[in-house]
Amino acid sequence: MRITANYLACLGIFVIAVPLAVAQTPTTAQQTREANIKAYIEMLRQDVKKDKVSILTELMDFGPGEAAKFWPVYNEYDTALTKLADERIAVIRRYAENYEALSDEMATQIATSMMDIEGRRVELRKQYLPRMIETLGAKAAVRWLQIEAQIEKVLDLQILASLPIVD
Numbered sequence: 001m002r003i004t005a006n007y008l009a010c011l012g013i014f015v016i017a018v019p020l021a022v023a024q025t026p027t028t029a030q031q032t033r034e035a036n037i038k039a040y041i042e043m044l045r046q047d048v049k050k051d052k053v054s055i056l057t058e059l060m061d062f063g064p065g066e067a068a069k070f071w072p073v074y075n076e077y078d079t080a081l082t083k084l085a086d087e088r089i090a091v092i093r094r095y096a097e098n099y100e101a102l103s104d105e106m107a108t109q110i111a112t113s114m115m116d117i118e119g120r121r122v123e124l125r126k127q128y129l130p131r132m133i134e135t136l137g138a139k140a141a142v143r144w145l146q147i148e149a150q151i152e153k154v155l156d157l158q159i160l161a162s163l164p165i166v167d
Contacts, residue, residue, distance in 0.1 A: 059147050069135045077128045088117050099164060107166055
């Protein structure tokens with residue numbers, strides 16, 4: 001399945017905004033700013049979820065009854081994925097807050113945390129693939145996996161490209 005123009009347009013809405021949300025560095029003197037960032041991230045998440053639903057609906061091309069079976073399983077998956085995203089945002093914030101004085105120990109902790117989260121994202125997809133196969137059949141389940149991976153990779157690239165490289 002190819003990435004369509006509509007697919008890229010939907011991704012463009014939140015791909016540009018994600019780095020802006022995660023690159024913010026809150027300070028203790030700016031409690032209000034932290035609350036605003038949290039509200040912005042929540043609003044962004046809602047937009048991302050809405051766009052993902054549109055993308056998945058378009059590219060999955062569900063037959064009669066397939067959508068009704070798919071969405072409950074997908075929503076469980078997405079809830080678990082959101083928890084991992086929360087952890088990832090916390091690690092990115094820790095990096096942003098400590099970037100200027102990043103010690104070797106902190107750099108190692110951050111890198112290890114990011115790899116752990118990535119590994120758990122892979123494990124989550126592995127956990128849900130059999131359920132999707134059972135729900136939709138193998139080809140449609142693999143289509144979901146491909147679409148999900150494409151969305152994640154585009155988001156990952158944008159987020160990582162917005163972060164400064166360790167000195």
